[in-house]
Amino acid sequence: MNDEDTAKPLLSVRDLRIDYRTGAGRTVNAIRGVDFDLYPHQSLALVGESGCGKSTLALGLMRLLPKLGRIPSGSVTYRDPNGKTYDVLDLSTDRLRQWRWSEVAMVFQGAMNAFNPVLKIVDQFADTMKAHAPKGKKFSKNEIYDRAAATLESVRLEPKRVLPSYPHELSGGMRQRVLIALSLLLKPQVLVLDEPTTALDLLTQRAIVDMLHELRAELGFAMIFVSHDLPLASELADRVATMYAGRIIESGTTRDTFMTPRHPYTRGLIKAVPPVRAAALEPTSIPGSPPDLAALPTGCTFRARCEYAIDECETTDPGLELIAERDRGVNHEAACIRWQTVHLEPEEAKR
Numbered sequence: 001m002n003d004e005d006t007a008k009p010l011l012s013v014r015d016l017r018i019d020y021r022t023g024a025g026r027t028v029n030a031i032r033g034v035d036f037d038l039y040p041h042q043s044l045a046l047v048g049e050s051g052c053g054k055s056t057l058a059l060g061l062m063r064l065l066p067k068l069g070r071i072p073s074g075s076v077t078y079r080d081p082n083g084k085t086y087d088v089l090d091l092s093t094d095r096l097r098q099w100r101w102s103e104v105a106m107v108f109q110g111a112m113n114a115f116n117p118v119l120k121i122v123d124q125f126a127d128t129m130k131a132h133a134p135k136g137k138k139f140s141k142n143e144i145y146d147r148a149a150a151t152l153e154s155v156r157l158e159p160k161r162v163l164p165s166y167p168h169e170l171s172g173g174m175r176q177r178v179l180i181a182l183s184l185l186l187k188p189q190v191l192v193l194d195e196p197t198t199a200l201d202l203l204t205q206r207a208i209v210d211m212l213h214e215l216r217a218e219l220g221f222a223m224i225f226v227s228h229d230l231p232l233a234s235e236l237a238d239r240v241a242t243m244y245a246g247r248i249i250e251s252g253t254t255r256d257t258f259m260t261p262r263h264p265y266t267r268g269l270i271k272a273v274p275p276v277r278a279a280a281l282e283p284t285s286i287p288g289s290p291p292d293l294a295a296l297p298t299g300c301t302f303r304a305r306c307e308y309a310i311d312e313c314e315t316t317d318p319g320l321e322l323i324a325e326r327d328r329g330v331n332h333e334a335a336c337i338r339w340q341t342v343h344l345e346p347e348e349a350k351r
């Protein structure tokens with residue numbers, strides 16, 4: 001990839017919408033028009049409370065939605081290493097299988113479910129290589145073993161011990177490392193991780209985060225990191241997108257978003273993080289909960305919980321507005337008509 005190509009996005013998502021058909025003819029509009037560009041080597045964190053659509057967005061990008069999920073509109077344009085671009089939503093099932101893993105790989109929430117419990121780790125590697133290899137490419141047993149061993153070493157696991165084991169014989173942290181190794185096996189340009197450390201204890205989380213940092217520096221992949229854990233996200237990501245009710249409502253560099261949040265929701269999420277030095281203090285969580293996606297209120301979807309809301313918020317459904325221009329798709333943007341007051345305390349902003 002030359003310099004000119006790093007100035008072009010790897011992934012461009014435009015007006016993506018994702019619905020779930022649930023019982024009784026109800027439709028949940030889980031993703032309601034999302035746009036973003038991911039550039040080479042970037043690390044983007046998707047943050048927000050549970051139910052905001054983070055997993056749906058990650059799964060939708062890779063066309064891994066459950067049966068009831070569908071994509072009524074939008075595009076996901078991917079640029080391959082040769083500079084060719086295509087819409088992932090148009091790929092045939094066969095092409096899609098090759099695309100996943102070799103171009104964009106994903107590590108899911110919950111490491112145990114991702115494995116076949118009756119297969120040794122070495123066979124999980126063999127299956128993955130066979131299933132996602134480029135057309136016509138066959139791997140010998142030795143090739144598979146060597147490739148698996150090298151990838152396991154890169155995630156600091158001992159191949160001799162891990163390859164002959166069954167998933168249940170490994171600790172949670174080791175399983176998560178194996179999953180990361182598996183995802184990197186075919187050297188993808190993009191790695192999508194959905195809450196990769198959520199089920200792990202703090203020390204193991206720390207080790208995985210450090211490892212991801214090192215791997216990214218070494219291998220140069222771009223990353224989409226889904227997390228409800230803001231401190232973790234701010235460590236791993238160079239840019240952050242806050243999601244609320246199926247949309248990105250703020251986006252910017254990690255620094256812009258955390259130092260000067262412009263959407264009251266992002267501000268609230270940051271305030272809810274317990275200060276490390278006063279861990280005994282209760283974090284102030286945002287009162288209320290996200291709206292029902294099958295029956296959205298008029299106006300701004302956050303207004304019922306918003307300390308900055310004014311009458312106009314009942315009738316205006318704000319889109320992302322440019323706040324500060326930055327490079328490579330990381331402009332600071334927020335979807336709030338009150339963004340100019342969000343640096344103030346709510347009582348001051350009312351005046």
Ligand SMILES: Nc1ncnc2c1ncn2[C@@H]1O[C@H](COP(=O)(O)OP(=O)(O)O)[C@@H](O)[C@H]1O
Pocket residue numbers: 020021022028030048049050051052053054055056057066068293
């Ligand atoms: N398989 C599904 N069927 C129906 N609704 C779903 C399904 N998965 C998620 N949803 C709904 O879509 C919305 C977004 O969920 P999700 O993407 O899991 O959010 P997050 O990952 O941010 O917690 C929620 O309202 C959730 O109830």
Ligand SMILES: [Mg+2]
Pocket residue numbers: 054055056
């Ligand atoms: Mg999720």
